[in-house]
Amino acid sequence: MQPWFKELFGVSKPVIAMCHFQALPGDRDYDEKKGVEWILESASADLNALQNGGVDAVMFSNERSMPWMTKVEPVGPMTMAYVIGQLRDQIRVPYGINVIWDPTASIDLAVATRAQFVREIFTGAYASDFGLWAPNCGEIVRHQRAVCGQDVRLFFNITPEAAVYMGGRDLADVARSTVFNARPDALCISGMTAGMETPLGDLKTVREAISDVPIFANTGVRLENVEEQFKFADGAITGTTFKRDGYIWNEVDEKRVRAFMDKVKSIR
Amino acid sequence: MTWIPELFGAGKPIIGMAHFKPLPGDPRYDPAVTFQEAADSLLKDVVALQAGGVDGIMFSNEGSQPWMLNPPSVTAVSMAALVGRVRSAVRIPFGVHVIWDPRKTIELAAAVGADFAWETFTGVYASDFGLWNTNAGAVIRRQRQLDALQVRLFFEVVPEAGVYLGNRPAADHARSTIFNTRPDALCVAGLKPGEEASLDGISQIKKVSGAVPVFASTGVKPANVEQQLSIADGAIVGSAFKKDGNLWKAVDEKRVRALMEIVKKVRISD
Numbered sequence: 001m002q003p004w005f006k007e008l009f010g011v012s013k014p015v016i017a018m019c020h021f022q023a024l025p026g027d028r029d030y031d032e033k034k035g036v037e038w039i040l041e042s043a044s045a046d047l048n049a050l051q052n053g054g055v056d057a058v059m060f061s062n063e064r065s066m067p068w069m070t071k072v073e074p075v076g077p078m079t080m081a082y083v084i085g086q087l088r089d090q091i092r093v094p095y096g097i098n099v100i101w102d103p104t105a106s107i108d109l110a111v112a113t114r115a116q117f118v119r120e121i122f123t124g125a126y127a128s129d130f131g132l133w134a135p136n137c138g139e140i141v142r143h144q145r146a147v148c149g150q151d152v153r154l155f156f157n158i159t160p161e162a163a164v165y166m167g168g169r170d171l172a173d174v175a176r177s178t179v180f181n182a183r184p185d186a187l188c189i190s191g192m193t194a195g196m197e198t199p200l201g202d203l204k205t206v207r208e209a210i211s212d213v214p215i216f217a218n219t220g221v222r223l224e225n226v227e228e229q230f231k232f233a234d235g236a237i238t239g240t241t242f243k244r245d246g247y248i249w250n251e252v253d254e255k256r257v258r259a260f261m262d263k264v265k266s267i268r
Numbered sequence: 269m270t271w272i273p274e275l276f277g278a279g280k281p282i283i284g285m286a287h288f289k290p291l292p293g294d295p296r297y298d299p300a301v302t303f304q305e306a307a308d309s310l311l312k313d314v315v316a317l318q319a320g321g322v323d324g325i326m327f328s329n330e331g332s333q334p335w336m337l338n339p340p341s342v343t344a345v346s347m348a349a350l351v352g353r354v355r356s357a358v359r360i361p362f363g364v365h366v367i368w369d370p371r372k373t374i375e376l377a378a379a380v381g382a383d384f385a386w387e388t389f390t391g392v393y394a395s396d397f398g399l400w401n402t403n404a405g406a407v408i409r410r411q412r413q414l415d416a417l418q419v420r421l422f423f424e425v426v427p428e429a430g431v432y433l434g435n436r437p438a439a440d441h442a443r444s445t446i447f448n449t450r451p452d453a454l455c456v457a458g459l460k461p462g463e464e465a466s467l468d469g470i471s472q473i474k475k476v477s478g479a480v481p482v483f484a485s486t487g488v489k490p491a492n493v494e495q496q497l498s499i500a501d502g503a504i505v506g507s508a509f510k511k512d513g514n515l516w517k518a519v520d521e522k523r524v525r526a527l528m529e530i531v532k533k534v535r536i537s538d
Contacts (some may be wrong), residue, residue: 025378025414032415036381074341075370075414078348079377085352088303108342111292112349114303147292147342148299 001234004185004198005214008094008116008153009056009254013230013268015261016216017055017238018095019046020248022062027065029181031072040083044090046252050242051092053257054265058091058165059119059237060084061098063080063194063248068131077109084113096155101130118154118219119188119237120211121160123178128163140207156184159202161193171202171207179213188237195240196220203232222246222258227267271420271452272481272501275361279294279498280535281323282528283363283483284519285506286313287330291346292448293339294332313519314354317509318343320524325358326386326504328365330461330515335367337397344372350403351380363422370407370500378416385486386422386455386504389528390445395430404449422504424485426469439472453486455504462507462517463487470499489513490527497534502530 004152006012022039023029031038037134043060050058061074062068077099099105103120110118126133144150158174165174178184189206191198197220206215217233222241229236242257245248273279289306290296310327317325329335332343344366351364363384366372372388377385389407393400395493411417425442432441442454456465464487474482479499488496489508496503506516509524 025375025416030415035357036379074344075375075377077345078376080379081345081348082352085307085349086355088353105341105345107343108292108340111342147298147340149292168524174470235520 001214002185002212004153005234009235011056011268012234014235015264016057016144016235017050017252017257018237018239019043019050019058019060020239021060021065021083023064024062024076026075028051031066031067036079036082038219039079039085042251043083043086044183047087047090049252050257052210053081053242053252053254054261055093055257057096059096059098059117060115065100065109065239068100068130070109070133070135071090072099072103072105074105077112077217078106081112083107084115101133101160103135104143107121107140107149107152111149115152117155117166117185117215119155122131122154122156122184123182124160124174125156125166126150126160126163127166128160132183133160133163141182143206155186155188155216156182157188157190158206158231159188159190159198161190165170168256172205175206179210184213186216186234188216189233190218191220194219197225198229198233200228201231203229207232209232221267223263226260226263230267275324275420276502278535279501280531280538281502282321282531283324283502283504284317284322284325284332284509285504285525286310286317286327286397286519287506287515288328288332288347288350290331290341291329293342296331296333303344303349303353303444304335309351309518310350311354311357314357316519317524318359320509320519320521321528322360322505322524324360324384325362326365327362328386329367330506331413332367335397337368337400339366339369339372341372343483344369348373348376348379349364355380363420368400368427369404370404371410374407374411374416374419375414377419378411382419383419384422384423384452387450388424388427389421390425390449391441392425392433393427393430394433395427397429400427400430408449421454422453422455422483422485423449424457425473426456426465428457428486437472438469439476442473444474446477451480453481453483453501455483456500458486461486462513464489464492467495467499470496474499490530493527493530494534497531
């Protein structure tokens with residue numbers, strides 16, 4: 001495993017927990033009566049439940065900004081920055097950023113809040129629920145350098161949700177050429193949507209194609225399948241399973257976090 | 269003008285500037301400065317301004333020179349993170365100013381829950397930053413989309429570093445801006461930060477501004493504050509509060525207090 005990976009997370013098979021934001025100003029579901037203060041309270045409660053439950057890292061994302069955009073309006077990341085600025089004293093683990101689905105905005109927010117990593121779609125060309133989806137990795141990574149964000153680790157989701165690779169390209173080929181062309185710090189392999197398990201066959205395919213880049217199981221990891229997923233994955237990014245009743249839009253349930261992390265500790 | 273005493277708790281309010289050091293993406297940004305160091309430097313200025321008795325605080329990216337009319341998002345996102353970090357220490361009304369971008373200024377105000385925002389919202393200028401155009405209709409519609417209509421807007425009608433194209437008289441510009449865009453306040457600036465606006469210029473605007481308050485937005489200092497506030501309804505103050513009166517240095521609480529003592533006397537005699 002890459003030395004930075006162990007250094008950043010301090011464990012093998014790290015679990016990165018999602019800290020989902022409520023809808024932000026400008027979003028369809030923004031609650032102007034409760035305002036930004038409520039977004040802060042909600043994120044603060046989830047962050048503390050995740051940390052008390054023992055996760056290895058957190059990732060802040062604008063999960064409630066649906067329908068998502070592939071190029072966001074700046075007010076979203078500004079609000080996230082303000083909230084993370086307020087929470088910063090409470091954060092005790094490494095943290096990352098995902099401004100869905102905008103890699104440049106994600107890097108900007110990471111630099112602004114000094115986050116250590118970012119997850120996004122950086123490569124490929126997809127037909128998706130959000131329209132034609134074709135990020136420009138070369139441009140994004142040059143922007144990263146322009147804002148002095150070279151230290152931010154980039155986690156490339158190469159199987160984006162709600163989308164299909166145009167031309168039906170083979171996953172092993174995508175993984176191999178992405179690693180050669182774009183030098184990702186890590187790869188993320190996903191199921192169809194948040195909460196849906198990553199097909200074990202996909203993890204196995206990528207594991208066999210790629211040996212020197214860490215792989216995350218990116219969606220649907222839970223108590224019942226984590227052991228199996230960790231046969232091929234080097235870590236997991238988990239959201240839904242930590243929520244009350246396993247329902248994505250509920251608040252984080254510390255008991256569920258602890259039960260999951262106890263299982264993970266028994267595996268590693 | 270009733271909103272002024274309601275928001276600031278005083279007539280002739282003084283808004284102190286809290287300037288950001290260069291931010292990510294800015295030419296003079298220093299990546300070796302940690303987030304905590306950047307936040308501490310901002311926090312010290314906020315604390316000194318409040319202890320010295322100002323009525324409001326304006327957060328602005330003075331360190332982003334040369335300024336842009338459309339700065340990259342990372343500038344305002346970085347400001348948001350730092351405002352978040354110092355927010356719990358802010359005890360008085362506060363505003364934001366993303367130089368010189370009205371749309372991002374409104375977005376930042378919505379993101380951080382600011383009480384007011386300062387920008388050049390109307391007019392067309394030839395300036396140090398190139399052709400300086402505005403689109404108030406689009407910006408105010410954005411304000412509504414973000415449920416941020418409560419944010420008070422300070423319109424700089426005589427901006428720094430530029431001249432109205434066609435040499436339109438400032439008083440005409442002010443009068444039509446008031447009719448067309450309903451600003452909450454107008455601001456009159458001198459040539460650059462630290463240089464006072466001409467008294468005559470402020471008077472010209474004041475004569476046509478009716479119920480809309482007029483602020484002197486640059487160069488107000490102990491030597492001229494009494495005179496400027498004899499006409500202006502308030503002031504935005506930066507350089508005079510800094511150590512040695514130097515824009516780029518830290519806020520000096522003693523200097524803040526000294527100016528505010530004079531302001532309090534002006535208010536009593538007003």
